[in-house]
Amino acid sequence: MFSELNMEQIESSYAAAKARYAAIGVDTEAAMKTLADTPLSLHCWQGDDVRGFEIQEGTAAGGGIMATGNYPGAAGDAQTLRQDAELAFKLIPGKKRFNLHAIYAETQGKKVSRDELAPEHFSNWMAWSKQQNVPLDFNPTFFAHPMAEQGYTLSHGDSQVRRFWIRHAKACREIAAEMGRQQGQACIVNHWIPDGAKDHPMDRIGPRLRLKEALEEIFAEKICPELCLDALECKLFGLGSEDYVVGSHEFYLAYAISHPQLLCLDMGHFHPTETIHDKLSAIMLFKDEMLLHVSRGLRWDSDHVVLFNEELRLLFQEIVRCELLSRVHLALDFFDASINRVGAWVIGARATQKALLAALLEPRLLLRGFEESGDGAMKLALLEELRLYPLGAVWNKYCLNQKVPPAAAWIDRLVDYDRQIARKR
Secondary structure: OOOOOOHHHHHHHHHHHHHHHHOOOOOHHHHHHHHHOOOEEEEHHHHOOOOOOOOOOOOOOOOOOOOOOOOOOOOOOHHHHHHHHHHHHHHOOOOEEEEEEHHHOOOOOOOOOHHHOOHHHHHHHHHHHHHHOOOEEEEOOOOOOHHHOOOOOOOOOOHHHHHHHHHHHHHHHHHHHHHHHHHOOOEEEEEOOOOEEOOOOOOOHHHHHHHHHHHHHHOOOOOOOOOEEEEEEOOOOOOOOOOEEOOOHHHHHHHHHHOOOEEEEEOOOOOOOOOOHHHHHHHOOOOOOEEEEEOEEEOEEEEEOOOOOHHHHHHHHHHHHOOOHHHEEEEEOOOOOOOOHHHHHHHHHHHHHHHHHHHHOOOHHHHHHHHHOOOHHHHHHHHHHHOOOOHHHHHHHHHHHOOOOOOOOHHHHHHHHHHHOHHHO
16 A cells, blocks of 8 residues: 555655755765664563563552553563564664563563562573664663552662662663673663652652662662663653652752763653753763653653654754764653554654654754854754755665665555454454
8 A cells, every 4th residue: 555655766756855965065875874873772661561571469559650542462472572573673774772671571480579580581582682683771660569559669768668679670780781791782771760759748858868879779789881881760750759759850860960870861751841852962061871762742741652743853953963872872662552562663763763864964064154153044944944855755765775664665564464463362
C-alpha cells in the first residue's frame, strides 16, 4: 500500500534537495553521516507495558508507573520481546542501543530478590546484544514492588527498606559493568526513584538527606566509566507524588554538578509549559556529558509516543547549535499500551532521528551571521522558510542508504507483523 516511492524517485528528489541545501551552505552528505553515527537507545518497557518478567510474592505495588491501553499482542516473555525489538531494529535506520530495566531479568522460573540480581540473570540479553550488534543500557527498578508501596525507596525512613534498595542499586551497577565488559563499551545505567508525597509533607529535607547519603554509599564503589556510566534522573511530580518529589531537578542538578555522575533530563518531567532545550547550554558548561530521555508529555508526564513536534525540534536545534551532540546520550522513554507496540518504538525513533536531521540541515553559519549583524528579521525569515525545505527527500535517501524502508513504506511491514504475529498471541 505505502511502497509508493521507487529508488529512482528517491535519488531524483534527493539530488534536487542536495542542490537546494548546498545553495545555503549545507552539506547533506555530512548531515546524513553524522545522523548515522549517532546512537539512539530504545527502551525495552514499551514492548510489554512496563510489566517485566519478575517472579515475586505479593502484589507489584508502588511507584506511580502505569501504561494505559489494551492493544493486543504485548510481549509476555523475553524471547517474544526480543523478537519484537528485532523487527523494530529493521525499520529504524542508524545505530541503535537497547535499554533494559532490572525487572526484565531471566531467572529460569526462580524467584530472585532484586537485591540479589546478578549478571547471570541477563546472560541471554547480553548474548542477544552481541548477535544483534546492539549495545545494552540498564536501569535499576525502584517501582512495582511491595518494598516501594509506601512511596519511598532510597529515601525511606525505615533503614531496612532503604538498605534493600541500596543493595539493589549496587547489584544493578555490577550488572551494567558486566554488560560494558561484554559489549566493549560503556553501559549507561540510569537511576530514577519515584520517592515523594501526594500532599504537603511536613519534612522535605529529611528524605533528601537520606537520598544523598544513599547515593554516596551506592557510588562509593568505583566502577570504570568505560564499563558503566551512572546517570541520575529528576522529576517534577508523579502519580502519588504530586506535591513533593525527593529527587527533584534542583536536587539532582546540584548532586551531578558536585559529583561525576551524569544528569538525566526527561522531556516529560518538568512543568507542562517548561521545555528542556534551554537548560542544555547552562548545564553543559559544568558537565562533560548528559543523558536525555526523549519523551512526550501531554498535559502531564504521560510519556506519550514521541512525535516530530516543535518541542522535539527545539531540543535538537539546541543540541546541534551548541555542538553538544558528541556529549549527550539519547534514549527513548515512553510507554503506550493503546497502539501496536513495535509501531510505537519505530514512530518514536524515526521522529527523533528526523528532528536531529532537521537540526543538522540548518545553515548555522548563515543564521549566526544574520544574528551577529543585527539582522533579526532575516534570521527569522530564513528559519521560517527552512520549515518547507525538502527534509523528507534527504530523510528518504538516508533510509535508502541505511537499508530500511523509506517514507511510509515501513507501515506495510508493521501491518503484516501485527495481523500475522502480534494479534495471534
